[in-house]
Amino acid sequence: xxxxxxxxxxxxxxxxxxxxxxxxxxxxxxxxxxxxxxxxxxxxxxxxxxxxxxxxxxxxxxxxxxxxxxxxxxxxxxxxxxxxxxxxxxxxxxxxxxxxxxxxxxxxxxxxx
Amino acid sequence: xxxxxxxxxxxxxxxxxxxxxxxxxxxxxxxxxxxxxxxxxxxxxxxxxxxxxxxxxxxxxxxxxxxxxxxxxxxxxxxxxxxxxxxxxxxxxxxxxxxxxxxxxxxxxxxx
Numbered sequence: 012x013x014x015x016x017x018x019x020x021x022x023x024x025x026x027x028x029x030x031x032x033x034x035x036x037x038x039x040x041x042x043x044x045x046x047x048x049x050x051x052x053x054x055x056x057x058x059x060x061x062x063x064x065x066x067x068x069x070x071x072x073x074x075x076x077x078x079x080x081x082x083x084x085x086x087x088x089x090x091x092x093x094x095x096x097x098x099x100x101x102x103x104x105x106x107x108x109x110x111x112x113x114x115x116x117x118x119x120x121x122x123x124x
Numbered sequence: 125x126x127x128x129x130x131x132x133x134x135x136x137x138x139x140x141x142x143x144x145x146x147x148x149x150x151x152x153x154x155x156x157x158x159x160x161x162x163x164x165x166x167x168x169x170x171x172x173x174x175x176x177x178x179x180x181x182x183x184x185x186x187x188x189x190x191x192x193x194x195x196x197x198x199x200x201x202x203x204x205x206x207x208x209x210x211x212x213x214x215x216x217x218x219x220x221x222x223x224x225x226x227x228x229x230x231x232x233x234x235x236x
Contacts, residue, residue: 042222053228054168054213061222101167105224109217110156110175113224115167 014038017102017116025124030089032119034102040114041107043085045069045077047098048118054101060085061107092123126151130214130227137204137234145199145230147188147214155216157181157190157197162211162229171199171212204234 015036024030045057056069058077076088102116130147156175160168172181177192186201214227
């Protein structure tokens, strides 16, 4: 089915481990985004990408790495997870039109022990 | 920079009550405005949008009008249902869709 999918939906890991959250979209949207959602902070942008091989930092990029070798994939890696990275992570995509909306995945709930 | 302000709630209403969630924005140029809804355990879904001044977005009984003179995009529904219980986010898009700014979200609980 067309859409934007995230995996895994739930992940428990330990401090210091590397974790990769996957995001795949089937619309060929130019733009892709990673947000984290925390109680009291709303949605905060981590990284975004305007096209394959073009990425840029958002509001809270420290501790995260992204890549975009293909238009449809935008993985987010936590190179050495910390407890403060316990959160719900949302991937989203957009066409790049000024009138277009964001399309969100269902989220990945990450717990770092 | 661009910003969105909305009442944070929580808002608790009885079924069939009238709902208003206020949203105001600060932005350069001519942003598009959105309301998103997030049901428990799910991602955000677009509820409605408006792309220019005086446009009215509507969906599932919800409405919001793009008011450039007051820089507002208030969400309204005439008669809420228990199934409307969710978190509602006001947002704007600027700079050709590469800059989305969200409000903090408003949690709505509707009691039977």
